[in-house]
Amino acid sequence: MHTVRIFILRLLVDPSEPEALRGAIQPMPEGAAQPFADEQELLKALHRLAYPAETSVAERGTDETPDR
Secondary structure (H helix, E strand, O other): OOOOOEEEEEEEEEOOEEEEEEEEEEEEOOOOOEEEOOHHHHHHHHHHHHOHHHHHHHHHOOOOOOOO
């Protein structure tokens, strides 16, 4: 079964650095915006927000497998 997750992605463009990827990603319908300063931080935030159970297990450093 598929799960649909919705996020608001805000990109902040600095005219002096138009190639820089900065902004915030926020899970919907509720949740705090997670700022990011580059592509790697965006990917980490997206993974953390999209898969919170897996992230919490990884952060604890255990071998537990989360239920899905």
